[in-house]
Amino acid sequence: MHAPTPLVVVCAVIGLVVLTPLAYLLIRALQGGGSERLSSFFFxxxxxxxxxxxxxxxxxxxxxxxxxxxxxxxxxxxxxxxxxxxxxxxxxxxxxxxxxxxxxxxxxxxxxxxxxxxxxxxxxxxxxxxxxxxxxxxxxxxxxxxxxxxxxxxxxxxxxxxxxxxxxxxxxxxxxxxxxxxxxxxxxxxxxxxxxxxxxxxxxxxxxxxxxxxxxxxxxxxxxxxxxxxxxxxxxxxxxxxxxxxxxxxxxxxxxxxxVARRSRGYRPxxxxxxxxxxxxxxxxxxxxxxxxxxxxFSLISWWGRTSLSIDVVALLTGPLMNSLLLSCAAGLAVTVLALPIAMLASRHASPLSALLERITHLGFGLPGIVVGLSLVFVALRLVPALYQTWLVVVLGYCVLFLALASGPIRVGFERAARSFDDAARTLGAGPWLRFRTVTLPFLIPGIISGFLLVFISTAKELPCTLLLSPAGTHTLATRVWQYTDEAMYAEASIPALALILISAVLVGVLVWREDLLESA
Missing domain, CATH: 1.10.3720.10 (MetI-like)
Incomplete structure (x- = not known):
């Protein structure tokens, strides 16, 4: 079955956004020395x-x-x-x-x-x-x-x-x-x-x-x-x-x-x-x-305990903690929404084009955060200067980096929702939205939640992209840890590091405790 044109267009736009860092790299490399330097460098x-x-x-x-x-x-x-x-x-x-x-x-x-x-x-x-x-x-x-x-x-x-x-x-x-x-x-x-x-x-x-x-x-x-x-x-x-x-x-x-193989009636665990x-x-x-x-x-607690009396924990944590939570939630929601059409195209309409678009999303996950950050700085300054050093650009960087984390679990959900179920609902007169809500969505929910949690955890820990794109004077827990560690202020670094580990550990616990979420990860 041919993929609907709107779905292909949406996925293509998402793929172009993920490819933005590569376009920046090519432009920068060609402007700085041309093809001769490019060939001599690679070899x-x-x-x-x-x-x-x-x-x-x-x-x-x-x-x-x-x-x-x-x-x-x-x-x-x-x-x-x-x-x-x-x-x-x-x-x-x-x-x-x-x-x-x-x-x-x-x-x-x-x-x-x-x-x-x-x-x-x-x-x-x-x-x-x-x-x-x-x-x-x-x-x-x-x-x-x-x-x-x-x-x-x-x-x-x-x-x-x-x-x-x-x-x-x-x-x-x-x-x-x-x-x-x-x-x-x-x-x-x-x-x-x-x-x-x-x-x-x-x-x-x-x-x-x-x-x-x-x-x-x-x-x-x-x-x-x-x-x-x-x-x-x-x-x-x-x-x-x-x-x-x-x-x-x-x-x-x-x-x-x-x-993904589905369990047959003769399935034996x-x-x-x-x-x-x-x-x-x-x-x-x-x-x-x-x-x-x-x-x-225990090491971080030991670092904190050495000079804990001289550190204002509330002042040190309040701003970075709120920024980390808000950014991680926004990134988790944005990435999950963007991953839905990619996963649907790859699972329901398999073709060379869908496979290419899915691999493009994985390309962003492997790129260093510093490359993604600098490419978005370049694009923002050239095209929309008002977006430079705003949280919107930061979230966009997270979408490029972590789209692959959410598309995998969601694709598993689409593959488990057999097309025969959807066809049966169609023959009974159900419309597209009703079929999606009653037939497909129950299979997708575990993958959506697990994808959101994985993106949330990864966003909270992300460092180089956040360092480059975050507004001046603002910090997340990750950037605070890096700043204090770079200045050998280990006691101060231990506090945001412990908060970061605690938040991530709670979400990891949720991910593992729910067996259906773990199956989709």
Missing amino acids: SLQTLGYAGRSVGLACVVVIGSVTLSSALAWVTLARDLPFRRLCTMLVVCPLAVPCYVGAAVFIGVFSPRGALGGLCSDLGLAPGWFSGFWASAFVLTLFVYPLAYLSIRAGLRGVDRSPFDAARVLGCTTLGSFRSGILPQLRPSVVGGAVVVALYSLGEFGAVSMLRTNTFTRVIYIQYESAFDRTGAALSSLALAALIGCVLLLSGRFRRSHA FEWRLGVWRWPVLLMVLCVVSLGLLLPV
């Missing part, structure tokens, strides 16, 4: 080194996150894991900790005056040893893996046991039956989680900057803020965008071309037990939670 050894480091970091983080997420998804779905629901909520909570906060915490823990500074000295480790490539990979994996966990766990919950049993009846071994009957069902979830983690890793700025890892994002920031090399930064951003495009193309080759391993496994889960959640929280 220089320095650029290849940055590309290799960025890709290598993303690969390590993806492998670590998918491995850790698969193990945690397996154990938290086991029928006999003690405190299973609580463990499920806790293993997702590291998502509430911004990566730059996690990096600052581990730098402090391993510093000479930190909790493990004495042990590091006894082992002969020099001050500042926790930095570079592997430190960045560790921090990113620890705080980003929940993005893959949500997808993998949802896929594992929906696995049908029937192909596994059929393979066993035909004489296959347990491992062979699992490989042929279970893994193909998990592939979309694993690939989806891996793509999100890869895009996040390629676009991460705060943690890699603190840990002094020269990926493209850190180099872009240095070129813009320190070297004032706008053209060089635009060229570096184009190279990063090319890497992101390669990731999206590769992900398309591994994804299934069909919609795949269930398992840990047996005597349940308590050691519980200990492993607690270790992960301790590193990803408890250590950052």
